[in-house]
Amino acid sequence: MFRRSSLPRRISKHLIIWVFIALVFFPIAWIFSASLNPANTLIGQELIPPNANWDHFVNLFTNPRHPFGRWLLNSVKISGITAILTVAMGALAAYAFSRFRFRGRRTGLVTMLLVQMFPSMMAMVALFLFLQRIGGLVPWAGLNTHAGLILIYLGGALGFNAWLMKGYFDTIPRSLEESALIDGATPFQAFIWIILPLVRPILAVIAILTFIGTYGDFLLPSILLTGTEQYTFAVGLRLFIVGEFDTRWGIFAAAALLGALPIVIIFLLLQDFIVSGLTRGAVKG
Amino acid sequence: MRVGYLITGPQREMRNDNLYPLILKIILLSGMSAVALWAMIILIGMEEYWLVGALAAGVLCINFVFLNRRAYPFRYILPGLIFFVAMVIFPLVYTVRIAFTNFGTGHFLTKRRAIEVLEGRYYRPQDPVRYTFQAFQNEAGALRVILTTIDGDSFISDAEQLIAVDLSQVRFIDDNNDGLIDRFDGYRRLTRMEIFRNLAALERLRLSKDEYIVKMTSPAEFTRFHQRFRYDPIEEVMIDLKTGTIYRPQYGIFTSAAGERLTPGFKADIGWRHFREILHNPAISRPFFRVFYWTFLFAGLSVVTTFALGLFLALTFNDPLLGGKKFYRSILIIPWAIPGFISVLIWAGLFNTEVGIINQLIGHRIPWFQDPFLARTALILVNLWLGFPFMMTISLGALQSIPHELHEAAYVDGASPWQRFHSITFPLLMVSLAPLLVGSFAFNFNNFALVFLLTGGGPHIPGMPGAAGATDILISYTYKLAFGGGGWGIQYGLASAVSIIIALIIGTISLINFKLSGTFKEVTIDV
Numbered sequence: 001m002f003r004r005s006s007l008p009r010r011i012s013k014h015l016i017i018w019v020f021i022a023l024v025f026f027p028i029a030w031i032f033s034a035s036l037n038p039a040n041t042l043i044g045q046e047l048i049p050p051n052a053n054w055d056h057f058v059n060l061f062t063n064p065r066h067p068f069g070r071w072l073l074n075s076v077k078i079s080g081i082t083a084i085l086t087v088a089m090g091a092l093a094a095y096a097f098s099r100f101r102f103r104g105r106r107t108g109l110v111t112m113l114l115v116q117m118f119p120s121m122m123a124m125v126a127l128f129l130f131l132q133r134i135g136g137l138v139p140w141a142g143l144n145t146h147a148g149l150i151l152i153y154l155g156g157a158l159g160f161n162a163w164l165m166k167g168y169f170d171t172i173p174r175s176l177e178e179s180a181l182i183d184g185a186t187p188f189q190a191f192i193w194i195i196l197p198l199v200r201p202i203l204a205v206i207a208i209l210t211f212i213g214t215y216g217d218f219l220l221p222s223i224l225l226t227g228t229e230q231y232t233f234a235v236g237l238r239l240f241i242v243g244e245f246d247t248r249w250g251i252f253a254a255a256a257l258l259g260a261l262p263i264v265i266i267f268l269l270l271q272d273f274i275v276s277g278l279t280r281g282a283v284k285g
Numbered sequence: 286m287r288v289g290y291l292i293t294g295p296q297r298e299m300r301n302d303n304l305y306p307l308i309l310k311i312i313l314l315s316g317m318s319a320v321a322l323w324a325m326i327i328l329i330g331m332e333e334y335w336l337v338g339a340l341a342a343g344v345l346c347i348n349f350v351f352l353n354r355r356a357y358p359f360r361y362i363l364p365g366l367i368f369f370v371a372m373v374i375f376p377l378v379y380t381v382r383i384a385f386t387n388f389g390t391g392h393f394l395t396k397r398r399a400i401e402v403l404e405g406r407y408y409r410p411q412d413p414v415r416y417t418f419q420a421f422q423n424e425a426g427a428l429r430v431i432l433t434t435i436d437g438d439s440f441i442s443d444a445e446q447l448i449a450v451d452l453s454q455v456r457f458i459d460d461n462n463d464g465l466i467d468r469f470d471g472y473r474r475l476t477r478m479e480i481f482r483n484l485a486a487l488e489r490l491r492l493s494k495d496e497y498i499v500k501m502t503s504p505a506e507f508t509r510f511h512q513r514f515r516y517d518p519i520e521e522v523m524i525d526l527k528t529g530t531i532y533r534p535q536y537g538i539f540t541s542a543a544g545e546r547l548t549p550g551f552k553a554d555i556g557w558r559h560f561r562e563i564l565h566n567p568a569i570s571r572p573f574f575r576v577f578y579w580t581f582l583f584a585g586l587s588v589v590t591t592f593a594l595g596l597f598l599a600l601t602f603n604d605p606l607l608g609g610k611k612f613y614r615s616i617l618i619i620p621w622a623i624p625g626f627i628s629v630l631i632w633a634g635l636f637n638t639e640v641g642i643i644n645q646l647i648g649h650r651i652p653w654f655q656d657p658f659l660a661r662t663a664l665i666l667v668n669l670w671l672g673f674p675f676m677m678t679i680s681l682g683a684l685q686s687i688p689h690e691l692h693e694a695a696y697v698d699g700a701s702p703w704q705r706f707h708s709i710t711f712p713l714l715m716v717s718l719a720p721l722l723v724g725s726f727a728f729n730f731n732n733f734a735l736v737f738l739l740t741g742g743g744p745h746i747p748g749m750p751g752a753a754g755a756t757d758i759l760i761s762y763t764y765k766l767a768f769g770g771g772g773w774g775i776q777y778g779l780a781s782a783v784s785i786i787i788a789l790i791i792g793t794i795s796l797i798n799f800k801l802s803g804t805f806k807e808v809t810i811d812v
Binding site: 010013014016017020021023024027028030031034088089090092093095096097100102105108113114117118119120121122123124125126127128129130137151152154155156157158162187191212215216218219223234237238241249252253256259260263264267268271275 | 328331333336357358359360361362364365366368369371372373375376377379380382383598601602604606607609613615616617618619620621622623624625626627628630631632633634635640642670678727731733734737738760763764767768777780781784787788791792795799
């Protein structure tokens with residue numbers, strides 16, 4: 001072995017890493033302590049505040065001035081529906097691109113990649129005006145509706161996600177479906193009964209990535225949702241520290257912790273999957 | 286290997302299809318087409334021809350794909366494709382369309398509506414026709430007036446019209462023969478007191494006749510006002526009937542030869558004007574280029590700082606003898622796991638000048654968000670915290686894929702650790718990481734949530750026209766132009782023009798990226 005690091009060297013490495021762990025935890029510790037501090041301000045904040053209690057967490061769900069529970073529910077609803085439909089439509093398309101040879105296939109694959117270049121936020125003005133117009137005709141899908149927002153998100157179903165799924169589908173040997181086809185199944189039946197059970201891991205990863213990405217989106221919901229009741233968590237959280245609810249850091253901290261926790265847990269539990277998916281996409285969701 | 290292999294869907298389907306699925310399919314398709322047809326008829330009634338066309342195209346596509354066996358694979362792609370066209374392609378095309386119009390504050394109306402508004406304006410001539418009046422009211426409380434000029438011509442109001450009338454008709458009854466009408470058609474004349482009680486309603490009356498309107502100008506009289514503007518549809522000019530000035534439509538606003546403009550303006554095609562102004566009009570080009578420059582600097586600095594830190598940590602980690610690696614990695618990855626909008630808002634609190642813990646620790650009230658340089662620094666620092674775990678992860682992956690023998694060979698040849706890093710590790714890393722770094726640049730180029738939630742694009746730069754602040758990047762500038770309000774107005778047209786410029790830049794970057802990563806080659810080989 002040529003590269004045997006000496007003991008002092010290793011100790012110094014551990015030290016360096018612990019410094020960065022401290023830096024990573026600095027804001028998290030602070031937000032945790034602020035959420036327990038009944039004073040609701042940041043001045044004189046200590047790591048373990050005197051008279052620490054859970055009042056802010058209770059307040060979040062009981063004070064009708066800020067429908068926090070509602071926002072969280074809206075976010076979960078929008079992200080969940082988007083994730084499920086994205087996976088459903090993406091998997092169908094991925095199957096076709098993986099198994100059939102047809103005219104326009106290559107164009108389709110390249111287009112799918114090119115789409116990814118233009119995140120929908122670049123067309124924010126057009127999307128806003130489009131939904132405004134649609135709302136005049138179909139009120140349940142216009143501005144300030146969750147349906148309108150979800151429809152826009154579904155435009156991305158054929159993007160990089162479908163591309164990743166197609167790559168995974170390619171690794172499933174065709175002999176498996178062939179036998180089913182010879183037995184008289186239609187390709188669609190083969191897809192449902194043979195392929196889908198085999199590709200469950202990638203479907204789950206894409207669903208989770210889409211969920212996390214949609215949950216974390218800020219720009220589109222902040223433009224398209226105009227009523228406080230319809231807000232997602234991403235739009236609503238900001239209100240605790242600017243304007244409407246005047247600045248109340250304690251309750252903001254509690255909301256931030258509750259809103260982040262589920263995502264962080266999912267992320268850490270599935271980190272190997274998610275990291276491989278996200279680094280291939282090279283985008284943070 | 287795979288080439289030449291085909292699932293021949295169509296034939297198989299033909300063999301296996303019994304009749305029931307086919308009947309079901311036809312029922313579903315015709316049901317859907319019927320609903321679409323019904324919607325199209327409604328849309329035609331609303332003059333939404335664009336949507337009618339889109340709907341017709343969509344329905345035809347669906348029918349074709351599901352009835353034509355050769356289009357079989359597209360049955361799987363179609364659901365996603367419809368959304369892709371409606372929500373990605375169409376908005377992009379629409380963005381381009383808006384960019385070539387002046388749509389926004391002062392130009393929200395259609396031309397037809399703007400003409401209506403202008404033609405509804407009146408002026409009081411030098412020596413106007415005046416009327417004395419008598420007011421009448423019926424049982425239901427409705428008001429009507431009879432107006433009389435000095436010459437003795439009489440007019441009666443009917444809703445918003447003014448009609449010439451002969452007061453000697455039998456329906457007009459003068460009970461006490463004092464020359465004043467007392468009753469007609471169930472209406473009764475109001476006394477002076479009653480007139481005062483109904484003054485507000487009388488003042489609201491706008492009675493039109495020919496090209497003038499008549500309204501109350503004092504409790505004793507009505508006055509004739511003349512129409513101010515008339516549109517000439519043949520010459521396509523607006524004529525000022527008072528002065529005779531001619532206003533021609535110019536960039537969506539009627540403008541006289543002397544440069545006077547008539548508000549409101551209207552929505553109009555203005556060609557490349559936004560793009561020309563971005564280049565040449567200092568009121569727009571100065572803020573734009575400042576934002577443009579900072580966007581590149583911000584994205585570049587973000588990539589360099591996060592990559593430097595991420596690589597440093599990855600090199601620290603990449604030691605076979607180091608214990609607890611898995612644990613360390615899970616902890617250090619946490620900033621990546623927290624949804625970005627949450628961490629950014631938390632950092633906004635930490636950097637808060639008055640109450641933030643950072644200033645409390647330092648012991649000075651540092652104006653983080655009030656000073657342009659400090660605000661930019663805070664932005665980069667927060668993005669470093671957010672972004673290094675990603676860089677660390679990809680660097681670690683790439684480091685582990687570098688063959689060990691290369692290092693050993695260099696070691697045997699007597700290369701120093703720095704030489705080994707500089708001439709072997711780093712170049713090899715860049716080969717696999719370059720596309721990801723370019724991707725990260727593109728991501729930060731559009732990192733709206735970070736800028737908007739941390740600094741709001743501010744602070745404002747003194748002396749800079751418009752809404753642009755010191756930390757605004759192009760995407761947050763676009764947002765401000767379209768939705769920012771704040772006294773700068775709504776500028777959908779200009780915002781869309783900026784969007785297009787962003788799209789062109791991102792498009793170029795992505796093309797470079799595909800070249801670097803060989804993605805296109807992957808597609809080609811694969812097919």
